Amino acid sequence: MSRPDLHERIQALRKLRIAQGRVRVRRTITRRDGVRVEMDGRWLTEFCGNDYLGLSQQFQVVSALQEGAGRDGAGAGASHLVSGHHAAHEAVEREIAQWLGYPRGLLFGSGYLANLAVQQALLLEDGDVCVQDRLNHASLLDASLLAGCKLRRYPHADAEGALRQLKHAPEGAAMLATDGVFSMDGDVAPLRALTLVARMQKALLYVDDAHGVGVRGPEGRGSVAEANLGPVEIPLQLVTLGKALGGYGAVVVGDDALIQHLSETARPYIYTTALPPAQAAATLVAVKHARRDEWRREKLTGLIARFRGGAQRHGLETIVSDSPIQPILCGDDASAMAMSSALQSAGYLVTAIRPPTVPEGKARLRVTLSALHMAAEVDALVEALARSRDAVQRVRGAA
Template sequence: MTLTLPERLSRELAGLREQGLLISPRVLETANRARTRVDGRDVVNLASNNYLGFADHPEIKARAAEYLHTWGAGAGAVRTIAGTLTIHEDFERQLAEFKHTGSALVLGSGFTTNQGVLGTLLQPGDLVVSDELNHASIIDGLRLTKATKKIYRHSDPDDLDRVLAENPTDGLKMVVTDGVFSMDGDIAPLGRLIEVARKHGAVTYVDDAHGSGVLGEAGRGTVHHFGFETAEDVIQVGTLSKAWGVVGGYAAGHADLRQLLINRARPYLFSTAHPPAVVGALSAALELVQRDPSFMERLWDNTRFFKAELARLGFDTMGSQTPITPVLFGEPEAAFEASRRLLDEGVFAVGLGFPTVPRGQARIRNIVTAEHTRDDLEHALTAYERVGRALGVIGG
């Protein structure tokens, strides 16, 4: 008998429940800030990607309102028909200047950017070698291509060298890596990776979703942090939704990259352009981070303090090097229970298990922001100490 849709839905949901992996997202009842409200509780928010506190910044909201009133609620079409407004191209020039690249193009989201750029550049006969811990959007983007796909061990230039040497091709060669890995918070060793890629004539493709706005001068990103922002054999992609506090994705690199993507990238060709308010907010965010270095200074001061105190308490933060600070619990049940207890203590921090992270490495991923005060972080640390001792994760 043919399986019905209700049967498929019921079986899949039952399986998730049995494994303890069924997700029911918390709903924020106020703006996404360092302090917010969840389930009727006022909480310290450690679950957001709002690194610089821009999501509810008054200057950014004012620019969004200005563009809304001047340009309307929506763009009205896809970019290639009638949806490209002056402000779209102005922002892309601003972004290219910020990134120190020959061109930049904005797409609907960071996820679809990976699909669009990888799908445009990679063809049959090409070779793409991807870090084993790359983001799901990279994995899905590569699945859509007909290039030969290989994996190298996480952040291991020697293994990358081996894979490239064992897979010769006359087509395009591409090495793909996150700049900052979203679950562990570690930084890709871009200097070594690019050196190996160049040895084999390969292009390096960096998804800088969690590095843009966090690393490099004025938040220019991981590629800038390592000094490769003007290199024509390096492609930068990322999101405009994390440190920048809004939504969207971008691709930046060689001067001709933008024009090819305009003609071939399917998420660009078949998606309505960003609303004017989004463009205004993004433009204001780039201006603000360059004008006022205190945002990044506070972000990193808070990061260093929080990591040091978690380590002092005895928590395993898994070698994180960035504001992404995982606390390892091992099994998903422990991570989810810790998350529930932290919420009772006034701290919003979300547990993550398989398939988001590998089995046996369930964790709570914490992200401190520029907006957190020392009182916020001390409150969170006190809660972590109580919960960690109660669950036997730390001594005492």
């Protein structure tokens, strides 16, 4: 028997990534101060993180983390169903469920684990299907593959496409899954139309609102609340704790029966150590700030409008988005990388996003805004973006 050598395989794949200009490189941050980060001995203004409300370094949040570690230690010590479930975990689940208007919540180590848990625990028989938006986050798509259910995808934000896919799906149980705010484009799913589709086809509608909760809707309750929807129309919803809430982990909210089933059967919940209680204590404080600090959302809204106005004046190619995610389309991978490098030289950290994260020919700079940014910083970034684009175009024109 002749088996392929795995080292040879990975070397060939790396050569291909190099040829395509798609090698991914980690950036090491040595210090962070608000939206300023130190990298390779230089201070840069970051415009590519997800700390939308500026809570990751808020002093009361950090104090809660420190006090929690001093009281409860560095880790939970076990999984939730053994001896790792702490009062701080319970408090976070209860607070987030109450905030979003759902009966109950369940805490997970990450959004990736939570998305896998939901599909693995619910779509478990032959013929079960998950119908998904084509631009859903990778964790939702991977969850279907790992859960073993049928995966069908519909054109982005196309409720009629979702209906067609459900109509032609097998006769098993069905889930309709979508991002609330799409992580690479920053636009919002047509949730009201999708609720009608789900009801007509007897599918459970599941919304991953990682980039919506904290930022959108009344009291920052996210895309679902903004659409005036709730547990009746959307029985399950995911909230990640590492975006607007500035921490780590995720909570799935839903009705008692669904959450109880997840807690008893979902392998990504049962077979992993619980989050450190100190992290949960910090998240609890962050949620309270996200609920009451309306000024953070108001400032963020103003910065988004300011950025979009400046980008339009300079002829930068944007996507329609009123979220903190503001992509600048570059087209090919090389242009995106060149613009990102030019911005770094100018003092800005803005990551280039390339396929397969985004479709072919849609490489971009994923600009993200935070309530910690100042108006002058946003204006300066727009100017730097325009200069970097012009420089890349000159080089391409001369080639």
